[in-house]
Amino acid sequence: MPHGQENMGSSVPTLEDVAARSGVSTATVSRCLNTPSQVSATTRERVMRAVSDLGYAPNFGARALAAKRTNTFGAIIPTMENAIFARGLQAFQDELGENGVTLLVASSSYSPQQEEEQIRSLVARGADALLLIGQDRTPKTYAFLDKRKIPYVVAWVFDRTNTRPSIGFDNRQAMKALADEVLEMGHRHLGVITAEREGNDRARGRFEGICDAARDHGINPDSLAVEETTYAIDNGAQAFARLMACTPRPTAVLCGNDVFAAGALMMARKMGLRVPEDVSITGFDDIELAEIVTPALTTVHVPHREMGRRAAQKLLSLRAGDDPGPSIELATTIQWRESLGPAPARN
């Protein structure tokens, strides 16, 4: 293409086309787009007209390549299928949006290996910073992040023993608090539905919390009826059915999350069991679902929105070069509803 001649035809307009059409250099056009104050009002106007006439949109890759900064953050969450992360992520996104950064979301299907791939992919795409869920990942992954100097924050957990910037809550303690309540209500035979604990520190923490509470109440954690399964309502239902077949039959089933609990509830109904009269069921997370089901779930309320918002703030400040500062612990509370009741009288 002869220099200075505007790109004709239907192909994608470039900075150069805009420059040609408005009679300035590409540098000026670039400045118009990025630092408008450095351009005189008259030329700016002319350039902007050319931009809209041409329907020009900057090429992201080229921009990232040249500027080494994308104004894009990434988040890798274990799943999009369930609403567990939706609310927190929304808050995260909103906060970022207000600061002019775009969010790219990927899901790992709870697979550490897939997560690593996703991390690489987001980084290759130029993510300036990352939101990660939980601490469990290979040293290699962390090494990669460190080597690349990508700021990240680990959310949904708070672990005082760890030095990584994190923002979340103590899963173990939170679940213990709920389990304590269950035990205080006289339940002696507990069933547990947990997500796969391998590679999932949150699930492990929650399970440990139940064990802690059991021990405190003179119950051997080994006597717990435990079902481990993957994340889906129906799996919760199946696990509940298996639990109900145990001897002695649990009078309360503690679920690692609300999704399992919803499944359990569904299965209880199907089996003709009344909740909480015949069996109590509890959840964890307090997602929307918890309030919708019948009976409504007694569960652990997690401040998702605040977590998302503050994760965004921390990441923004990390990118700006600020010191990580201490990890942030958020408090959980027990959300009392209807699915937990006293242990049925012995029969």
Place this chain on the structure above:
Amino acid sequence: MPHGQENMGSSVPTLEDVAARSGVSTATVSRCLNTPSQVSATTRERVMRAVSDLGYAPNFGARALAAKRTNTFGAIIPTMENAIFARGLQAFQDELGENGVTLLVASSSYSPQQEEEQIRSLVARGADALLLIGQDRTPKTYAFLDKRKIPYVVAWVFDRTNTRPSIGFDNRQAMKALADEVLEMGHRHLGVITAEREGNDRARGRFEGICDAARDHGINPDSLAVEETTYAIDNGAQAFARLMACTPRPTAVLCGNDVFAAGALMMARKMGLRVPEDVSITGFDDIELAEIVTPALTTVHVPHREMGRRAAQKLLSLRAGDDPGPSIELATTIQWRESLGPAPARN
């Protein structure tokens, strides 16, 4: 940096670093990564070792810039907060994954303007093709897509009058079928909870379907009690409460989606109304939620997974340069559960 000298220090390794370390040219390294068959086994091995030693990962922007192809598709959905699109999107993603393409998801919050921005952003990021929900968008947006020659497919709707490649179902007819059933059961006073119809052809279609059915049963559509609100369980609940305050009070409430219906159900319970004895409630979509709530929702089942899968296939084939072919219509069915019953005897 002197030519041929490996990049020391901790900065991000580039193709050139890999080339230097393995003693070949950048071209060979590139071929190793993209078309390994063109490289001899021995060099390939040497190069791959260097790649992993260095922890090299290609820079996406640079690659896109040079190759003009990203193997990335984009999807813009109205919302991530609710699970409406989750299942379809998951199927879409799975199908793409099998074909080596990555999915980038953005959400528009049901705002056509935001949607346009998202489209531009995804295109700037190099999306090879796009999945769009519904037909309602400005001509400008379509013009942009056409000019850029970005293949796209419109999902969640099927409109025989339109020439854009689409894959979905006839919202109007599907809702009419359900409304017919409701009317057959003797209901004469209907309430409707619909999403905002402006800029949302699916919501409009569903509403029109109800009107069609009403007319067929000798009911003036203007006599329908209609509540229009935005997408959230709680909004559904509030709308239901308002509907129950109408005179005459509707004996059946048709909701534009399952989320509204879940909210309505919740509010009915709160108001002490039995469903379906006192009032019937129906949904649309048949998402997981529909089966979980009590009573379970009678709703319109939409083949989300198939829609997602076939949308992916069509997009893949469009990118390959194939002809769009005809739009695909999927069938919906009525999913009978418990929330719809005969109209209560007149009191």
Place this chain on the structure above:
DNA sequence: ATGTAAAATGTAAGCGCTTACATTCAAGTG
């Protein structure tokens, strides 16, 4: 050995953008 075609590799020109640095211009000063 010698020639030849195919396979393997190298060279270098961009892809579209940003930005350090150089240049030009306008508006005051003394």
Place this chain on the structure above:
DNA sequence: CACTTGAATGTAAGCGCTTACATTTTACAT
């Protein structure tokens, strides 16, 4: 009016990669 100065603009060097084309190597037939 020459001179300084800061604002506006231009020039051009990359950013990290792919790929057309050129060159070298290899394998094999003669």
